Amino acid sequence: MSDPNSRLSIEQIDRNFAEIHPPLTPDEALTESARCLYCFDAPCVRSCPTAIDIPGFIRHIMHRNPVGAAKTILDANIFGGSCARICPTEVLCEGACVDNTMLKQPVQIGRLQRFACDTAEPVSSSFYKAGESTGKRVAIIGAGPCGLTCAHELRKRGHAVSVFESREVAGGLNSLGIARYKLTTEFALSEVARVSEIGIDLHLEHAVDGAELAGMLADYDAVLLAVGLGKTASLNVPGENLDGVWESLDFIFQTHTLPLNQCKIGQNVLVIGGGNTAMDAANAAKMLGAQRVTIAYRRDAESMPAFKHEYELTQKEGIQFAWNAAPASIVERNGKAAGVLFEKTRSVGEGRRGKLEVVEGESFTLEADMVIKALGQDVLLDFLQSVPGLKLDDKGRIAVQPETHATSVAKLFAGGDCQAGAGEEVVIAVQSGKQSAAGIHALLQG
């Protein structure tokens, strides 16, 4: 691994990490807003997990009422500012927009949403007040987008809320895990502060374990589990713990917790995986100054789970790809990782469901001084299994009743990434937080 300060100037690194969806100027926003047709039962709204009234807020912008636009957005999605920047709009609202058909280009909903939220920023925290106290108390475990949304919704309804977060900052992966070129840490944290202004009793660096949870279930009127997922899944190959092997979350976290020119980076970086996290990690590695970045995926290009627009971004950054490459072991040199030995694979059957076979005699090695594992996150199985009677699905995610988000344990609810059937986007976690709050509120009103 090279000296972190050896190659790129901090100015260059900052330029590399410039936001990929920069803000619109007022004139751009007005012009773009006029493109929206104001569809009836709009496909974009139906494709937004939080069902933001998109034509409604865009019309507010067009009629020079950005505050009204922001209120419309935040009523449906209190993390609307983050979602504007990080949602995979290409497969959500913008992918559904009818202008794709008419003009081969959707209305830039995400950037308009950002414009509204940014413009209304000085007043938007005063949109919401805590409801009249009900005397009920709720504990929420995990201060990610799901937990904080649920807390905000419950406060609006007058319930007291305590949120327990094991990390030193709130916001969950939204504050630490999102690619830095999509969302700045400063913005993520300012949004968390704004959400918390409604009066949330927040306990940072407070990890809850099974025993404490049992106590909370007795003390509080309801408890929400919004703990997200755990570490990156392991490769299960020899050499995985060598110096120079990173897990993707730690690699990305450093771009939010360290000055960018102090982040650790190799010259020749190998990322293992084919999902969106792998794309994010590879882009960040390149932006930090790695000379060569390669993504190795065990299947072919068509079977890759990363979104097309995420893949396209790697092409702009000049990331290389090794397809049908399954890691067999980490190559060691001087006690450090020096590359990865891969087996060549071939798929028998259709697409991602096809069975993978090793092609004998075609193994190969790719050199690297930094190896990043990006296989997706494991569930927090130890913690979840320590809760007596908590039902999990076959993937270890918490089973809930879809309408209420109630788990198999009385008074215990679950939402966000840790919940069975949830997706893996902030906007889905937010919707999950709203639904959990509605479920909890119904119980408390009971």
Place this chain on the structure above:
Amino acid sequence: MSESKATNGSAWPAVDLSIEFCGIKAPNPFWLASAPPTNSEYQIRRAFEAGWGGAVWKTLAHEPIVNVSSRYGAVDYDGRKVMGLNNIELITDRTLDVNLREIANIKRDFPNHALFVSLMVDSKRDVWHNIVKQAEDAGADGLELNFGCPHGMSERGMGAAVGQVPEYTKMIVEWVKEVARTPVMVKLTPNVTDVAAVGRAAKEGGADAISLINTINSIVGVDLDTFTPKPQVAGLGSHGGYCGPAVKPIALNMVSQIANDEGIRLPISGIGGIQAWQDAVEFMLLGSSSVQVCTAVMHYGFRIVEQLISGMSNWMREKNFHATTDFVGKSASRIRSWGDLDLNYKVVAQIDEQKCINCGLCYIACEDGCHQSIRIEPVPEQEFIARHPDHDQRVFESGCKSFVHGAGAGYVNSFTINQDTCVGCNMCSLVCPVRDCITMQPIPTGKESMSWKQYQDLLAEGKVAPIQPPTHA
């Protein structure tokens, strides 16, 4: 809006845009209206060099007037600027001498362009006689009497104060005709109940041509921060004159009223909201032989004449017209009173599902504003693609998943017309964003044509049963 289409092969016939208006020749019918763009020799020179066929000099008076600041306000519409323009400016702010000298210069250098000079003076016979002589001596091809300015001048007994009273109009035209050697065109104000009555008065006074419309009385807006009207002058405002694209329909109606009035029958110069060649053609189809433009030039400059000339020429080629006289007035006689329209004629809307982008605008317009005659049907997205194989371009893949543009929550809304209840109002086809997607189809009713006037007679004679009201949702 009509389009000039590419005509095929060798079909590129020459067309002649030149016109003769009251005996005055001009290279084309596109003239500048008397207004700021015709304020000076410098501007008119630039305009004629750019291709304008004629101009009406900014209204002259014996003494320059004094203007206020600010002067203009505009109406924007959802992102487009200056759909309508309003002004509280008056007539020329330059001395008569300077204007007359510059008129002479222009006529010397552009003998083949039409140059009218607009006039407005105190309602005194000798004062009118004097200015008419001076304008003609300077070389004006014709005179335009400004009886239209709705603000400022009218308070001094000029402009609209004359044009709103047929007797005054007739009287002043008579004074002018006593001395005029060139054609006299009277510019009418739209701020009257019956524009044809004023047109007839002008004719009776001896006018040789009519131009219309001047600007419409208006207040363009109020500033929501300062509470002052727009445009504001030291915190106050005044009603002004409205023009620009927004006024075209009002102007077209008035032009047709003049064109169709048996008692007038004079050449018409059409004015009001012309910005595209289609606008100009419409004015001419309703009876104008020349057209005048102000706001569009104030917005974009003289260069727009290139689009006007090209667009009209190509449309004429496509329609096989060789000269503008081939089409001037062609549609005027089709404007009738409502009572002459055929009650048994019927059209219904039809949606071309291949073109439809499923925005739902037609549906909500009909549902909330019209006759509840559009059906909405959520179709599962896979079934939708199966139904419309041409829509496969809407399907896209990302991250091993498939998505459909225009779908949401797994379905696409499909819209169809209930032609049994559709009254044929056009509204859906007006709001549909996709060209030619909703068309209005004539459907045979099997009934003889019957106007409302005929219907009244037949009803009285007991020869027809009363027409039943439409069925509503």
